[in-house]
Amino acid sequence: MEVVLAFTIGGLVTGAVYMLLSRNLLRLLFGVIILSNAVNLSIFLAGGLDYGVPPLIQGADKVLEGTYANPLPQALILTAIVIGFSLLAFALVLVYRGWQDMGTIDGDALRVAEPVETTPALEAAARARKHGRETA
Amino acid sequence: MSWLVAAPILVPLSTAALCALAWRSIPAQRGISLAGAVALLLCAIGLLAQVAGGVQVMQMGGWKAPFGITLVADTLTAIMVLVTAIMAVAVAAYSLGDIDPVRERNGFHPVFHALLVGVGGAFVTGDLFNMYVWFEAMLISSFVLLALGGTKEQLDGAIKYAALNLIATAALLLAVVLLYGLTGTLNMAELARLVPQVQNQGTVTTVAVLFIIAFGMKAAVFPLFFWLPASYHTPAVAVQAIFAGLLTKVGVYALLRTFTLIFVGDTGWTHGGILLWIAGFTLVAGALGSLATKDLRKALSWQVVAHIGYMVMGLALYTPLAIAGVVFYLVHDIVVKTNLFLGAGVARRLSGSSRYEGMGGLFRSAPILALVMFVPLGSLAGFPPLSGFWSKLVLVQAGLAAQSWWIVAAALVTALLTMMLAGRIWAEVVWKAHPAGDLAGLGGFSPGRRVALVAPLVALSLVTVTIGVWPEPVMDLAGRAALGLLDPAPYIEAVLGAPAPQPTMVGELPVTPAAPGQGGAP
Numbered sequence: 001m002e003v004v005l006a007f008t009i010g011g012l013v014t015g016a017v018y019m020l021l022s023r024n025l026l027r028l029l030f031g032v033i034i035l036s037n038a039v040n041l042s043i044f045l046a047g048g049l050d051y052g053v054p055p056l057i058q059g060a061d062k063v064l065e066g067t068y069a070n071p072l073p074q075a076l077i078l079t080a081i082v083i084g085f086s087l088l089a090f091a092l093v094l095v096y097r098g099w100q101d102m103g104t105i106d107g108d109a110l111r112v113a114e115p116v117e118t119t120p121a122l123e124a125a126a127r128a129r130k131h132g133r134e135t136a
Numbered sequence: 137m138s139w140l141v142a143a144p145i146l147v148p149l150s151t152a153a154l155c156a157l158a159w160r161s162i163p164a165q166r167g168i169s170l171a172g173a174v175a176l177l178l179c180a181i182g183l184l185a186q187v188a189g190g191v192q193v194m195q196m197g198g199w200k201a202p203f204g205i206t207l208v209a210d211t212l213t214a215i216m217v218l219v220t221a222i223m224a225v226a227v228a229a230y231s232l233g234d235i236d237p238v239r240e241r242n243g244f245h246p247v248f249h250a251l252l253v254g255v256g257g258a259f260v261t262g263d264l265f266n267m268y269v270w271f272e273a274m275l276i277s278s279f280v281l282l283a284l285g286g287t288k289e290q291l292d293g294a295i296k297y298a299a300l301n302l303i304a305t306a307a308l309l310l311a312v313v314l315l316y317g318l319t320g321t322l323n324m325a326e327l328a329r330l331v332p333q334v335q336n337q338g339t340v341t342t343v344a345v346l347f348i349i350a351f352g353m354k355a356a357v358f359p360l361f362f363w364l365p366a367s368y369h370t371p372a373v374a375v376q377a378i379f380a381g382l383l384t385k386v387g388v389y390a391l392l393r394t395f396t397l398i399f400v401g402d403t404g405w406t407h408g409g410i411l412l413w414i415a416g417f418t419l420v421a422g423a424l425g426s427l428a429t430k431d432l433r434k435a436l437s438w439q440v441v442a443h444i445g446y447m448v449m450g451l452a453l454y455t456p457l458a459i460a461g462v463v464f465y466l467v468h469d470i471v472v473k474t475n476l477f478l479g480a481g482v483a484r485r486l487s488g489s490s491r492y493e494g495m496g497g498l499f500r501s502a503p504i505l506a507l508v509m510f511v512p513l514g515s516l517a518g519f520p521p522l523s524g525f526w527s528k529l530v531l532v533q534a535g536l537a538a539q540s541w542w543i544v545a546a547a548l549v550t551a552l553l554t555m556m557l558a559g560r561i562w563a564e565v566v567w568k569a570h571p572a573g574d575l576a577g578l579g580g581f582s583p584g585r586r587v588a589l590v591a592p593l594v595a596l597s598l599v600t601v602t603i604g605v606w607p608e609p610v611m612d613l614a615g616r617a618a619l620g621l622l623d624p625a626p627y628i629e630a631v632l633g634a635p636a637p638q639p640t641m642v643g644e645l646p647v648t649p650a651a652p653g654q655g656g657a658p
Contacts, residue, residue: 020303025295032302039310046317073313076265080309083272087305090279091298097283098291113292113370117429 005045012038025095025105029088036084040077047073138186141194141207143179144217144256147172148224152249162240166232169245173224176252180214180221187214191620191630193262201262201631202323208262210627212463212617216259216389219470222599223381224252226592230478231374233581233588234485239284239372247284251277251378258386262631264312265322267390271308271354275301278383281375282367293367300363304353311346315398318343325631328397328624337401344399344406348414351394355387357448358417361441365425368440369433369490373481376433380440381474385466388447392462395451396621403454411452416546419445423553432480432565433490435557436473439516442550443469449543450531456618458534461527463614468515468523468603475512475596482589483509483565486575492560497570501577505590506566511597513562515604517555523603526611 012034019031047070055071057064099105102112139146151172158164186192187209196205209217228248235244254274261267283294316322318339319330334340353360368379391411399406422442426435447469450462482505483498484490498506515522528551535544578586603610620627 025299028299032299032306035303035306036309039306039313042310043313043316046313048317076313076316079265079269083269084305087272087276087279087298087302090276091295091302094279094283094291094294094298097286098295101286101288101291110292110295112288113290113296114366 001049002045005041005049009038009041009045012041023107025098025107028107029091029095032091033084033088036080036088040080040084043073043077043080047076138192138194140179140183140186141192141209141260143183144176144220144260145207145253147176147179148249148252148256151175152246152253155246155249156243159243159246162237165240165245169249170225170228170232172249173221173228176256177218177221177225180218183209184214184218187211191627193630202321202326205266206262206323206325206631207260208325208627208631209260210617210620211613212389212392212621213259215463215467215613215617216385217256219467220252220255220259220382222596223378223470223474226474226478226596227374227378227381229588230377230481230592231372233585234374234481235372236285242284244281244284244372244374247277247280248374248378251281253277255382255386259389262324263322264315264324264327264394268305268308268312271386271390272305274383274386275305278379281379282371284375285372287370290370293370297363297367300353300360304350304360307346307353308350311343311350314339314343314346323631324393324397325624325628328628329632331398332401340399341402341405344395344402345410347394347399348391348406348410351387351390352414353387354384355391355444355448356384356441357414357444358421358441361418361422361444364441365429365434365437368437369431373477373484377474377477377481380436380477381470384440384444385447385470388444388451388462388466391448392451392459392621396454396459397624397627407452407454411448412540412543415445415449415452416543417445418442418448419546419550420553423550423557426557427553427560430493431491432483432495432561433477435561436476436480439476439554439557440473442554443473443516445550446528446531446547449547450534452543453531453534453538453540455534455538456615456622457530457537459618459621460611460614461530461534463617464530464607464611465527467610467614468527468600471596471599471603472512472515472524475593475600476509476516478589478596479505479509479512479593482593485589486577486580487565487570488572492564494571495565496568497573497575498566501570501575505578505593508590508593508597509566510562511600513558515600517558518551519555521604523600523607523610526604526607530611 016031016035016038019027019034022028050067050069053068055064055068095105151168154168155165158168192209194207195201196207251274254270254277257270257273258267261270279294279298282297283290318334319327321327321330331340356364368376419442422438422445426438426442429435429438447462447465450458450465483495486502487495489495511522515524518524518528532544532547535547578590581589
């Protein structure tokens with residue numbers, strides 16, 4: 001079971017990286033979703049797997065007896081899911097607002113905050129190239 | 137045990153809650169915000185005084201470590217909390233004169249304090265998963281502050297900031313749980329005990345590198361810093377200042393904590409290898425980037441990156457002097473960066489632009505302001521006797537002592553490039569005549585606004601000058617913090633109680649995934 005889960009996580013990360021490399025911001029966000037799910041699964045795996053032994057305290061007992069599933073990873077995953085969900089919700093709204101205001105979800109086209117800097121030398125070079133093309 | 141340890145979380149949290157309750161009354165929010173920041177400052181001073189008597193520990197909910205969440209404050213934590221509190225007061229005061237009504241109505245004050253909750257929590261927590269949670273608390277607040285106002289420029293910056301930080305978050309979480317899988321605990325003090333006992337030290341080193349990537353992304357080191365110059369110049373000035381002063385330094389703090397407490401098994405590779413290279417490239421890349429732009433705010437953003445390099449360099453050298461230098465540098469840099477961004481905000485307000493071609497004439501129109509701004513600018517470049525000189529001196533000394541010649545060269549070249557930038561900023565912003573003729577100067581502001589905008593600048597410049605002229609107390613504190621980091625035994629003992637007798641079955645201790653029922657902290 002560990003091996004199956006390990007390969008599943010590997011597959012998810014592969015897919016996530018593929019999506020993250022996209023210029024399309026929505027795909028990038030989907031990549032982040034897949035990546036955070038892969039990480040959540042690996043929490044599960046790192047905590048150790050057990051079958052059919054819920055961490056429940058029976059009847060009059062005060063502590064857990066015998067074998068039981070490690071409850072801590074479940075608490076960690078729950079925390080991570082909640083945090084990941086809120087961050088992603090915010091990021092989705094942010095990209096939507098970006099699309100409304102700037103009309104694009106292409107990462108390369110977002111140059112509002114970082115306009116291309118030019119220098120006199122660069123401008124002269126561009127002019128020279130243009131001039132060269134025209135004379136040719 | 138002292139409740140002051142929880143103050144860096146509780147005070148800003150209460151302030152944020154009170155501000156949110158007073159949602160409709162902006163004047164009330166302003167008062168609460170400033171009062172909350174001052175209260176945090178008082179608590180921080182109290183905490184620093186208490187820490188002189190030993191490491192302060194608080195077990196949350198009475199659950200003893202390693203089962204519950206522990207809050208710990210040693211000298212380093214107390215210093216960081218104190219500097220954070222000073223910045224909180226300065227920026228809260230500045231924001232009274234700077235933040236526009238729209239941003240105020242949309243909740244600037246509560247979110248600002250929510251950000252401080254995350255910063256304070258990351259400083260005092262003694263639990264690795266808990267640290268991840270505080271990082272996220274900080275991140276979500278910073279998303280909101282960055283996008284607050286909603287200009288196109290801000291949305292653009294916020295999208296890039298959000299995307300890259302979400303990936304860093306995933307990396308951090310993965311690193312934390314892999315370490316949990318190796319040791320079965322999340323308590324940092326217990327990790328310090330258990331990590332050396334893990335049989336497969338290669339895995340530990342791999343996890344350590346993942347931590348470098350995760351915290352390095354938060355700290356904006358080379359080559360993971362691209363989100364910073366893309367976004368830091370876009371939000372309101374008060375937000376820029378608190379981001380530049382604090383956020384990346386929390387990443388540095390986390391690196392400093394984990395790489396002196398937990399990952400010290402393979403320092404030749406993690407410190408002397410990866411971190412040292414990262415430091416060198418961060419230094420030079422940041423300094424060159426700051427010279428390549430013609431916008432004051434962007435140049436300062438790049439400088440944030442460059443000076444992270446100095447701190448990582450100190451950590452990478454990993455000698456008592458170098459670590460003391462890092463702590464000194466953290467104090468100096470937080471004050472100077474916040475001050476510079478605040479000053480750039482006033483300069484922009486006066487001249488109507490933040491690009492060099494639209495700035496100038498500050499020497500004629502606001503000579504006092506120019507003089508006050510010279511202090512952080514000079515300190516950034518390392519002019520003696522300002523604080524930047526001493527902090528660089530200590531780090532360079534440590535580098536020479538460790539015979540790491542090329543990192544010393546990188547540090548000195550970066551200082552030189554920074555001096556070039558300081559000269560350029562001085563020429564373009566202060567000396568050059570403003571293209572539109574004479575400016576109105578500070579007299580153009582209403583008296584209240586003038587005080588709110590200039591008082592924090594003067595106060596922070598005074599701090600820089602004081603540290604510069606009288607570095608002894610800060611150096612002494614930094615030295616004590618460094619000792620506490622390099623000899624973690626008192627820290628571990630304070631958290632876990634007296635050291636347990638040496639385990640007899642070393643080979644059988646948790647080398648496999650955590651056994652069921654072994655606790656860390658949720």
